[in-house]
Structures are given as C-alpha cells and as structure tokens.
Amino acid sequence: MASTAFGKLETRRTLTKTKRFRTGDEPQKTHRLVLLPKGAKPVSVALSPWHEFAWRTFGGFVQARYKENQDLEDNLLRAHIKLRPEEYLAIAWLNTTIAAVSAVAVAFFLALFLFVLRASISLVVVGFALIAIVPGLLAYAVYFGVPVLLKGKPAGMAKKRGKQVDKKITGSMSFISAMASADVPVDVIFKELSKQPVYGEVAKEAEWITRDTELLGVDILSAIRNAAGRSPSSKFQDFLQGVVTTSTSGGQLKPYFLMKAEQFEKEDRLEMxxxxxxxxxxxxxxxxxxxxxxxxxxxxxxxxxxxxxxxxxxxxxxxxxxxxxxxxxxxxxxxxxxxxxxxxx
CATH class of the missing domain: 1.20.58 (Methane Monooxygenase Hydroxylase; Chain G, domain 1)
Structure with a gap:
C-alpha cells in the first residue's frame, strides 16, 4: 500500500501568474481561483520493497487490532516519516518478529554446539533461555507492550528535527525580515525560503507551507496555522502562531518579522x-x-x-x-x- 503526498516540479512561471480571478469580477467580491504552476502534479510516494513486504505480512493483523493513536500519528508527521501509523506498526511487527526468530535460531545453534562439546544439560538450557526466550519476550514487551516506548523512534526523530530547525531559525529569520522589508507578500516569502537549502529543516517546513497554498488550494493563514501544529520546534511554532495572530488582528507583519529576527539573535548570543x-x-x-x-x-x-x-x-x-x-x-x-x-x- 502506498501513501500519497503532494510534490511539485520546478517552474519558471512567477507566483503572480498562479492566481487569477473570474473575468468581469472584482477581486474583493469573488472567490479566488488557484491556477497550478506548470508541471505541478500529485506524486505517489510508494513504499520500499521491505515496507511492502511488511504490509503484506502484517497489514491485516495490524488493521484488525489497531486503535487510533493520535500521538503516534503526530510524531510521524513531525518527523517527516512518510508512513501511516498502520504501516509503521506493520514494519515494527516484522522487525521485531525477525529479531525474535533470529535470537531463537542463534540460541538453538549455540545449544547444539554446547551439546556437541558435551556440556552439562543445565548449561545448555540456561544458555538457550537467556539468548532466545528473554530477548524475544523483551522485544515484544518493548515494542508492543508499552505504548510509550512504541512511538519512541518517531518521537526521537521529531525531536532531532526540532533541534535542526532551532539551529537554522536565526538565519532564516534574517532572510524573512529582509524580504519583508522589501514588501514581499508572505506566501512569496515562504516560497523563496523553501528554495534555500542552506536553511535546512526550516526550508522543508516552508516547502510544506508552499505545497498547501499552491497545490492544495489552502489560504496562506490556514497553511501557516497547520504548519505551526505539525512543526517539531517550539520556537518555529511560536513564530508561525505569531504570524497568524498578527495578521488576523490587523497588525503589520514587517515590524513583527524584524522583532522576531532581533529576538532570536539575542537568544543566540545568550545561548553562546x-x-x-x-x-x-x-x-x-x-x-x-x-x-x-x-x-x-x-x-x-x-x-x-x-x-x-x-x-x-x-x-x-x-x-x-x-x-x-x-x-x-x-x-x-x-x-x-x-x-x-x-x-x-
């Protein structure tokens, strides 16, 4: 089974040509139509052969016993793991089963080796139990008996992404404030930010905002609000929520961007x-x-x-x-x- 995401190919058309209004209608009195850029299309993100095998093997088992786990789903989204919770659980089941079977096989051959060497029966039994039964039970207990440890890997990856965002947020704020000083619209700012690989994970967060606005037809404030909800960085969440609050309350974004850039710069100096x-x-x-x-x-x-x-x-x-x-x-x-x-x- 494949999960679907949206991607877009690069285009030379400017952003000002991607949005138009109905002929004869005033822009203030009509809904906005979104014209997708040339080459923009949904892209099917297929599972790898190993993930497909895991889904075919344990997909039905997981779906029959799956209970909605919002925390796991949020962590997968924040970690940019392009898997649904059911697919992730199926892969975890397969990996754990293979680990348990491998432990049993190693224990069997070790016990056979000890038997050939004419070791005591008690030593053979104890060795088999320690190497096979205990690792197998611990594997299932860790991955599926304790819900908190079950989502440890996505949560850890999300936390790592959050740290990467925090590392690049000061430089990206300087970029955003510089473009805001030139009266560049917010959607164009995030689109240009997404094209700057030097800003790392911040550029990827901006790319998702641009995807929502240009491909999914979401307005810019809703896209920023959604990005704030799925961002793994508390600093970036606070910044995006401030953008939405400032815009909806009728404030100016240029002073807000300049203030946040100065704030993050001071925080970096204190941290250093x-x-x-x-x-x-x-x-x-x-x-x-x-x-x-x-x-x-x-x-x-x-x-x-x-x-x-x-x-x-x-x-x-x-x-x-x-x-x-x-x-x-x-x-x-x-x-x-x-x-x-x-x-x-």
Missing part, C-alpha cells in the same frame, strides 16, 4: 555565552580531575610502594589500574561530553 561558561567550567574540571588528581595519586602510590614492602604488589597493581584505565576513561569521558555539547549546539 552560556555555552562558553559551561566549556570554561569543564576545562577547570578537566585540569582538576584528569590532570592534577591522577598526578598526585600516582606520586603518592609510588611513595607508598617504596615505603611499604609488604603491600608493594597491591600498590603497583592499583597504579596500573589508575594509569591504564582511570586516566584514559576520564579523558574520553570529557571528550564525549564536549563533543555532545557541540553537536547539540
């Missing part, structure tokens, strides 16, 4: 300052924990080994542990923390 303070604290901790403390510890343990002849073997073993494990692990720990901070930033 906090990040630098955190890095400074980590640097001080690194010098204390990884450099000074192991150095003093090594010196003290070396002196103890020279003074105490009876405990010299134990002290030397402990010294090897400090030098071979404690110092490298602590260094890699600090490196991972700093790398993770940079990735989030």
């Amino acid at each position: 300052r906090k990040r630098m303070e955190t890095l400074g604290m980590l640097a001080e901790s690194f010098v204390t924990v990884v450099v000074a403390f192991p150095l003093f510890l090594v010196v003290i343990m070396a002196i103890m080994a020279l003074i105490s002849k009876t405990q010299s073997g134990f002290v030397l073993s402990l010294l090897y542990v400090v030098v071979g494990l404690m110092i490298p692990i602590s260094q890699f720990g600090f490196i991972f923390v700093i790398w993770n901070m940079e990735q989030e930033a």
